[in-house]
Amino acid sequence: MVRLLKLLIALLLLPTAVLTFAQTVRILLAVLGQLSAAVSFIAGLVVYSGIHYGYYNFSRPYVFAHEITHALAALLCGCRIKDVSIGQDSGYVKMDRCNAFVVLAPYFVPAYVIAAALVYVIADLFVDVSPYRQVFLFVIGFFMAFHFIQTFKTLFEADQPDLKLAGGKVFSVVMITLANLVVLAVVLKALFPETVSLLEAGKNVLAGTVNIWRIIVNYIVEKAINAA
Structure with a gap:
């Protein structure tokens, strides 16, 4: 029943999710249009992509971040951590219970990205870090590329038990996609x-969603009336 509800x-x-994708692309294009301001961010994206596909795939750093995020999310939800294992290509977190957010x-x-932003913000409390903004933009671009490439690889290059555990592949992919689009938009903001x-x-996403479902509902009602 729960799985059906999540579907x-x-x-x-x-x-x-589709409308959020369109709006996020619009935001990204607006940012890329400001080339002088975004050049360091773009350079970070490009450099990580080149290193990942040409030299080193950063599997262990990703496994570390992946499992630590599981653990922190579990603690945030009041779960008890029993064991954490981090290997070269895989790892796990054992806990007394979990939910879709944790998974x-x-x-x-x-x-x-969050760690780099925290370092930047905390450092700014003690010294003027504005001269290093371009370096910060490069680092954020680098780690955003890291996050998206590694996430895509993890989701589509292997059969992930996390997706089934969270409530099924359809539910998980839709939620992950929507959440990542929102995260990207917030980072760009x-x-x-x-x-x-x-x-x-x-506002555009909300209005578009309402319009789409109005069209769908009207279509279903019209078909039902005609069938009767």
Whole structure:
């Protein structure tokens, strides 16, 4: 019953995910249009991608971030951690219980991006870090590419038991996609506040979702009336 409910939730959110994708692409294109401001961020994306596919895939750092994020999400939800294992290509976290958030957190929480941002913010409390903004943008771009490439690889190059545990592949993929799009939009807003308008994007997604479901409901009602 729970799995069926989650499938229904995923189907209900599918139009929202598609519209969020469109709005996030619009935001990304606006940022890329500000080339002088975004060049370091773009360079970070490109450099990580080149290293990953050409030299080293960063599997152990990803496994570390993945399992630690599982563990932190579990602690945040009040779960008790029994054991944590981190290997070269795989790992696990044993806990007394879990939920969909705990299971899926590593797939949409960019751990190294958050860590880099915290270092930058904390350092700014003691010294002026504004001269290093371009370095910070490069680092964030590097780790955003790390997060998205590793997440895609983990989801689609292996049969992930996490997806089934969270409530099924359809539910998990829709939630991960939607969450990652929101995370990317928020990161871009934080980096380029004058270029990105999350309020406008949110309004567009909400209005579009309502319109799509209005069309679907009207179509179903019309078919039902005609059939009767």
